[in-house]
Amino acid sequence: MIIFRYLCREILSATLAVCVILLLVLMSGRFVKYLAKAVAGDMDSNAIFAMIGYRIPGFLELTLPLAFFLAVLLSFGRLYVQNEMSVLKACGVSERRLMGYTLIMASAFAVLTGWLSLSVSPTGMAKAEALYEAEKSRSELDKLMPKKFYSLSGGKGVTYAEAVTDDRELDDIFLAMTTGSAENADRRLILVLADKGRQQQAEGSNERYLVMDSGYRIEGVPGQNDYQITYFEEYGSRLEATQPDLRKAKTDAVPTALLLGSNDPELQATLQWRLSIPLMVIVVTLLAVPLSRTNNRQGRYGKLLPAIVLYFTYLVALNAMRGAIESGAIAISVTLLPVHMVYLGIAVLLLKSGGPKKPQSAQRITNGGVAA
Numbered sequence: 001m002i003i004f005r006y007l008c009r010e011i012l013s014a015t016l017a018v019c020v021i022l023l024l025v026l027m028s029g030r031f032v033k034y035l036a037k038a039v040a041g042d043m044d045s046n047a048i049f050a051m052i053g054y055r056i057p058g059f060l061e062l063t064l065p066l067a068f069f070l071a072v073l074l075s076f077g078r079l080y081v082q083n084e085m086s087v088l089k090a091c092g093v094s095e096r097r098l099m100g101y102t103l104i105m106a107s108a109f110a111v112l113t114g115w116l117s118l119s120v121s122p123t124g125m126a127k128a129e130a131l132y133e134a135e136k137s138r139s140e141l142d143k144l145m146p147k148k149f150y151s152l153s154g155g156k157g158v159t160y161a162e163a164v165t166d167d168r169e170l171d172d173i174f175l176a177m178t179t180g181s182a183e184n185a186d187r188r189l190i191l192v193l194a195d196k197g198r199q200q201q202a203e204g205s206n207e208r209y210l211v212m213d214s215g216y217r218i219e220g221v222p223g224q225n226d227y228q229i230t231y232f233e234e235y236g237s238r239l240e241a242t243q244p245d246l247r248k249a250k251t252d253a254v255p256t257a258l259l260l261g262s263n264d265p266e267l268q269a270t271l272q273w274r275l276s277i278p279l280m281v282i283v284v285t286l287l288a289v290p291l292s293r294t295n296n297r298q299g300r301y302g303k304l305l306p307a308i309v310l311y312f313t314y315l316v317a318l319n320a321m322r323g324a325i326e327s328g329a330i331a332i333s334v335t336l337l338p339v340h341m342v343y344l345g346i347a348v349l350l351l352k353s354g355g356p357k358k359p360q361s362a363q364r365i366t367n368g369g370v371a372a
Helices: 002-039 045-081 084-090 095-136 256-260 265-291 304-327 337-352
Strands: 157-164 170-179 188-201 208-220 228-238 364-366 369-371
Touching: 002 045, 002 095, 045 084, 045 095, 045 265, 045 304, 084 095, 095 256, 095 265, 170 208, 188 228, 256 265, 265 304, 265 337, 304 337
Parallel strands: none
Antiparallel strands: 157 170, 170 188, 188 208, 208 228, 364 369
């Protein structure tokens, strides 16, 4: 049990460190993307951290297998480099026994990743999608920020407000719009200046208007001295309807229970992918133990690069098979199991290949004594 606790401490600490680093890399990229949308006014800044929080289970689903794989490589590599493995073998602790200890931890991580991929991650993705749709459905005025110019839909103009209250009423509004195409010589420019403004929905219709109070409307052709200036007490400008999001719904957000009874190739490929994640943890553990065999010359990181390349070829092969099933090029009944079997076979071959050869002795016994 002492050896098991020691091995657990080494592997779990390395797994935590690697997982945190990978998670920060993924989250920072997503954070920059959401921050750019918030700056452009396409997303509420308060929704950024909620979106990232909902995506964390999906990030963990991808990072945990890689983190555990690298942790086993680094931990066993240190045992070899510092000759602790030789001491353990001298005490009767074989590599097979250490493999059993590692598989116990791998089974726990497989259960954890299975729970994430089958339950938590789809739920988080569904909530992220719902929040994204809510942000997309906001009107132009909902995205308007005080003291900042905002482009209208289709690039037809800009709007500006000196202040925006909590109930989305606007103060000191500036609105600039153009009519006609840029190629037409009679393209007209419309400027509206108003003291107050608010959003209002027409009765019996989904159309929304920007209603402005106490201002001026200036219309004319740029370059010509024929501008018309009209004073108004109330003026309404129709807001562009929010365009529906025509992108394909992500199957990653579909609950696992709905995938089980579906015959759709895309949904079945998603189900098989979710089932593959926990199985992948076991397979990469069997790959990591023999790949960690090294010596003092190679160092602790001697086989790290080939191991990482092998891991990503495994991941790419799974994605390629998933894409083939989604497109219908491969029957649903084939599943992703053949890819796992191939890499499981590679792991068995590596395990049977044995550890590093012992260095030849620099001395040999002769009949008369010892000769160099």
